[in-house]
Amino acid sequence: MRSRTAPWVLLAPFLVLFIGTMIVPIIMAIGYSFTRVERSGLLGEAGIRSVFAGFDNYIAALTNVNFLQAIGRMILFGAVQVTVMIVAATVLALLLESASARWPGFFRAAYFLPYGIPGVIATILWSFLYIPGLSPIVDVLGAIGLDVDFLGPNMVLWSIANIVTWTYTGYNMLIIIAQLKSIPGELYEAAKLDGASSLRVALAIQLPLIRPALMLTVIFSIIGTLQLFAEPRLLQTMSAGITSEYTPNMSAYAFAFQYNDIGMAAAQSVIIAVAAFLLSAIALGVSNWTEKRR
């Protein structure tokens, strides 16, 4: 075989699968998002046909109160959960790296463990700790006079946030630790000579120097938030607060399988994909930009 055809032979299986499972479905979804199913006859008995709908589905999606609320809910969720998680990951990373900590290897492994547990299993585990009657936490809080309903309509969003935080904090912490380790030792020596306190070292040296890692973890966590699906969907049967259009992805799923409105489902999928694509592209741009400035 000549080296002109060789690369294409090596690329072929990947490209065929990539085009078949990503490019074609996305093109199909875009196609569907511009069509509307029309049923003729009173009950659709005279046949079903697809007609071109222009931007109707997109307009419907972007004026659908539930879909907009789902997006708004994810913005609120992201603002709180991502902040809490990244602050926690940063503090834990600084403490583990402070040399005041005993058994850092054990703690690192314990914090990282949840990352290997699938979202579905993590949600089932936590749901056991949320359900009244089953949960020892609810019992303990009740005994000291606190009645907490983790699955109540207002509380459940934060119960989901807790599951996501539990899963990803250790992972983000590892990324931050890696960046901390790349800080040259001389900087610490110099700070020590100047008599700087640990707090001052953290604020003046460590935090500014781990900014690129923080930037990256924040932006990718926001993109992850946009895709939230498994956790709220599993808790849906236990909580009255979760509707079937609770998150953007759940909404697209509901339109496809519950309401049989493929055009709308496709339009919402395209909106989610485009938003994720734009956010990722921005994330990459920002990380390249901060890389260059270093």
Place this chain on the structure above:
Amino acid sequence: MSTADATTTARRSKPLGNAARAARGDGPSGRRDAGRKPTTTIIVTAILAIVAIYFLVPVYWVVVNATKSTEELFGSSGFWFGENFQLFENLKAVLTANGGIFPRWGLNSLLYSGVGSVLATYFSVAAGYALAKYRFAGRKIVYGLVLGGVLVPGTAVALPLFFLFSSIGITNTYWSVLIPSLVSPFGLFLASIYASAAVPDEMLEAGRLDGVGELGLFHRLSLPQLVPAIVTILLFQFVAIWNNYMLPLVMLADEKLYPITLGLDNWRAQTDRLPEFYQLTVGGALLSVIPLAILILVLQRFWRGGLTEGSIKG
């Protein structure tokens, strides 16, 4: 899969080398201020221990409560063992319920993750190697196309994929979950970065002079050089397929084809009407957490061996 949460992969891809260094657990800052005050050590370690309890409590709960009967599950304190220790009866019930459906889910998960990750790794390494080691017309277009694919999250493609697969009639089959799992754009990037550093052009030229064919150059000379990258892609793809929920949920209707995540979700959903499913779900959750906990430790070990070498060479 790869369509496998492209975001999760994106989330991983960049900092992977860093995380690898972190996992190794050494570095300049580690020793920088030994000989701190013992009170500080006690306070910091106490804080870390309390946080560790938070991360371990759900796992602890499942271990303790998998040993209880259904009545004790609700009747006794959730933080300690009940009077009867019936772990083995419970696990037996999990393994034999519905004619042994749980082991079947486990095997399905192994099939999707095992076959999916091995083939996905082979395809993405071959493609990444081709992009790194050959200069040909269309190379940049392929690169751009795949980069675009990485940025579109897997969950956003799950529904469109369902439209496509239902139009060719392969939904609710093993293929409907397996085929999308065979693609790993993240793996392609990792492999191409690694191959451009770890496979010297001189070695390929020498091979060509000795009359080795182009495919032989890849399989016999280059693959051994790429082992660290291969192991990393394999493990990440395995975990990504294992953790996947939306794709099998969208594709599969037949319980017999479910992976463990979907099956366990199915059991949990029945606890509303049938309380005995609580005990099955708890036991099943325990059985599915154990292999993953082991895998995470293995994964950490391979992070050290795998990507750090790549980052040193690259």
